[in-house]
Amino acid sequence: MTFEAAVITFxxxxxxxxxxxxxxxxxxxxxxxxWHGDAELPEKLDFIAxxxxxxxxxxxxxxxxxxxxxxxxxxxxxxxxGVPVLGVCNGFQVLTETGLLPGALxxxxxxxxxxxxxxxxxxxxxxLFTSGYEAGEVIHxxxxxxxxxxxxxxxxxxxxxxxxxxxxxxxxxxxGSRRDIxxxxxxxxxxxxxxxxxxxxxxxxxxxxxxxxxxxxxxxALIDA
Amino acid sequence: xxVRVLVRLKPGVLDPQxxxxxxxxxxxxxNGVEDVRIGRVIEMDVADNTSDETLDDMCRKLLANMxxxxxxxxxxxxxEPA
Numbered sequence: 001m002t003f004e005a006a007v008i009t010f011x012x013x014x015x016x017x018x019x020x021x022x023x024x025x026x027x028x029x030x031x032x033x034x035w036h037g038d039a040e041l042p043e044k045l046d047f048i049a050x051x052x053x054x055x056x057x058x059x060x061x062x063x064x065x066x067x068x069x070x071x072x073x074x075x076x077x078x079x080x081x082g083v084p085v086l087g088v089c090n091g092f093q094v095l096t097e098t099g100l101l102p103g104a105l106x107x108x109x110x111x112x113x114x115x116x117x118x119x120x121x122x123x124x125x126x127x128l129f130t131s132g133y134e135a136g137e138v139i140h141x142x143x144x145x146x147x148x149x150x151x152x153x154x155x156x157x158x159x160x161x162x163x164x165x166x167x168x169x170x171x172x173x174x175x176g177s178r179r180d181i182x183x184x185x186x187x188x189x190x191x192x193x194x195x196x197x198x199x200x201x202x203x204x205x206x207x208x209x210x211x212x213x214x215x216x217x218x219x220x221a222l223i224d225a
Numbered sequence: 226x227x228v229r230v231l232v233r234l235k236p237g238v239l240d241p242q243x244x245x246x247x248x249x250x251x252x253x254x255x256n257g258v259e260d261v262r263i264g265r266v267i268e269m270d271v272a273d274n275t276s277d278e279t280l281d282d283m284c285r286k287l288l289a290n291m292x293x294x295x296x297x298x299x300x301x302x303x304x305e306p307a
Contacts, residue, residue: 061290068287075231097290104292107241151293176239 001099003219005047008075010055015088015199019051022199026215045224047084048075050091052144052197062105062147082170084128084218085171085191089145090181092183092193102160103152108145109176115144117207119171120182120196124164128221129186129192132213136207138171138211141196148195149214150177150184160184170192172184226273227301228280232289233264 009016015035023031032042041048066072066081072094079085079100083097087095089181095101106181108114115174117140133139158177160166168183175195183194199210234240240262247261267288271280280298287300 060287064287064290096292102292104290106293108240109239109241111241111245121238176241 002220003027003029003047003223004042004045004047005029005049006034006038006041007031007051008034008071009090010036010050010053010069010090010094010199012055012057013051013090015052016089016196018197018199019088022202022211022215023219024050025202026212026219029179034071036066036071039070039074039077041071041074045078045083046080047086049219050075050085050087050094051199052089052091055090055094058147061093061097063090063095063097066090066094067097069118076100079170079191081185082188082190084130084222086214087150087191087193088197088199089143090196092195093147095193101117102156102187102204103150103181104186105147105195106149106151106176107147108149108174110171112133113144113146114148114175115142117201118166118174118196121171123166123169124162124185127167127192129185129190129214129218130167131221132217138203141198141206141211142200142207143174143196145175145195148177148194150181157181163187165189167192168196226275228269228270228271228275229299230267230269230280230284230288231264232267232294233301236291237296238293252278278286282293292303295306 007016007020020031031081057064084137093105096104102191122137125133125135165185170180170182199213201208226233243262284296
């Protein structure tokens with residue numbers, strides 16, 4: 001079967017090409033490249049990726065403007081139909097702003113832009129995106145963000161933990177995120193948002209290839225399905 | 226009609242910017258500052274018949290992120306002093 005993926009580009013996205021390369025490396029097929037002003041997605045779509053960057057210059061709040069762009073209406077509908085959606089960094093911010101994922105991403109507690117490879121703990125490997133990892137495995141993935149401080153109220157956090165919706169946690173506190181949460185899933189499990197950049201860790205020469213298994217997990221699960 | 230929306234972090238939500246500014250004020254020698262919190266002011270010129278409900282809707286759907294922020298709406302006098 002052919003695997004149809006799409007990468008959305010907003011004005012100010014800057015990881016869209018890396019994301020497309022990572023997806024193509026695993027699927028063997030170039031993903032569709034969609035623009036924020038497009039109102040429709042291709043009819044058959046197996047995977048949607050929202051890349052990192054600074055969409056709309058982070059005006060108002062990171063991800064706030066992108067979340068209200070025409071393409072996102074279509075992405076929200078697709079996600080509600082069960083199409084897998086991965087949001088990385090700014091993509092995660094966009095997903096929280098649309099309400100597809102709970103919580104919000106605030107300015108890093110240190111006020112600093114943090115750009116380095118960090119250790120992540122795979123909290124739940126029973127998901128579409130993480131089945132290629134061991135539960136509790138420590139992986140190395142780079143982060144590069146100013147607004148990665150995950151916030152949600154205690155009731156929401158307890159629910160996320162209870163339902164296995166914390167996909168990744170920072171092994172050490174880095175940005176003030178509550179309970180060191182680095183990536184969360186929606187209730188259905190088909191939407192993952194994470195601050196670290198798996199698409200920047202797909203070859204050893206880049207410092208780590210731990211991110212590749214995320215794409216292999218998602219694509220493998222979908223092809224087997 | 227001129228409307229001023231004040232968006233603030235909810236009480237209890239840590240404000241790293243406010244904390245940094247607080248620290249700088251102390252560094253400049255201003256003593257007795259107990260706390261600093263930073264918000265955002267949005268001024269809009271809207272049609273006179275815009276309902277309160279619509280203004281609320283604007284705040285909830287875009288201007289504030291209700292997960293972390295509260296907002297208040299102030300309608301300004303239509304004739305501003307020169």
